[in-house]
């Protein structure tokens with residue numbers, strides 16, 4: 001299914017370019033995710049001491065929280081190389097061969113969106129993960145024979161926005177599973193300050209906080225909002241980002257005071273106005289908003305769920321009182337059966 005990127009204030013390829021420029025290179029430059037970073041530090045240290053490749057690692061979590069960052073930081077820490085590919089690019093086992101034959105001892109193979117790798121490729125990779133070996137079938141029919149090929153010992157790092165869609169044999173072959181969480185406002189403010197320095201843009205602490213509060217708990221969003229604000233400050237002011245300038249820049253980008261963007265509000269408006277607040281299925285919402293349902297469930301909903309704008313019920317998505325408030329609407333009264341019993345709470 002075609003996937004669309006969340007619409008940000010900056011085109012996606014610009015965002016990717018800045019992702020690479022602003023991405024931390026070492027574990028100590030990674031902000032937040034302390035527990036994950038500590039476990040990885042231990043794993044890296046053990047791998048060096050024991051002279052063994054790092055065990056295979058799976059990162060999961062919504063987009064923009066640092067999965068690729070962790071995957072690219074680890075080979076730097078280990079002093080080894082990395083090859084990058086993604087699930088949808090691997091349509092058949094042969095697509096994996098160039099990567100597997102290029103491996104160096106202890107190097108990293110990173111597969112992004114690993115849940116989208118076809119089953120045949122998944123099965124082909126199992127012996128590579130377990131015994132650093134692949135089985136290649138030569139010829140067809142009666143004359144077919146299998147040859148086994150040994151590989152260099154390597155580390156597979158997988159990233160997924162949907163760990164639930166990964167088959168359990170695949171999941172079980174990873175030694176470490178790390179789930180990335182949304183970031184606190186303070187952590188995002190720190191990222192914004194560090195990255196404005198990288199962009200040679202002066203920023204006040206209050207402005208960094210304003211950007212952080214309006215970045216959906218997500219470093220990639222913070223980077224793209226910082227990038228927009230930097231351009232705004234350069235174009236209309238003297239280049240320095242103050243709190244007022246940050247506020248004006250984000251208002252102009254139609255990012256509201258809670259940090260929700262046009263797509264978030266469109267989602268909530270559709271759920272409330274067209275579907276009476278739900279419950280409604282994600283497919284129906286996606287069709288109405290004209291976005292891929294993957295975009296809704298991978299990129300828009302995780303933050304709305306976490307901030308309790310919506311909940312998920314067995315019958316579909318439901319708008320919470322906070323969703324009504326943020327859109328300036330009045331939340332419906334609770335249904336009679338949900339009303340507290342008189343006298344129960346007084």
Ligand SMILES: Nc1ncnc2c1ncn2[C@@H]1O[C@H](COP(=O)(O)OP(=O)(O)O)[C@@H](O)[C@H]1O
Nearest residue numbers: 019022023031063064065066067068069219220
């Ligand atoms: N923990 C972090 N500390 C500092 N910056 C981060 C962190 N996580 C992500 N970023 C920034 O956000 C951008 C997007 O992160 P990325 O690793 O590409 O997310 P994902 O792969 O999960 O979609 C990175 O380029 C980096 O600049």
Ligand SMILES: [Mg+2]
Nearest residue numbers: 067068112159
């Ligand atoms: Mg990524």
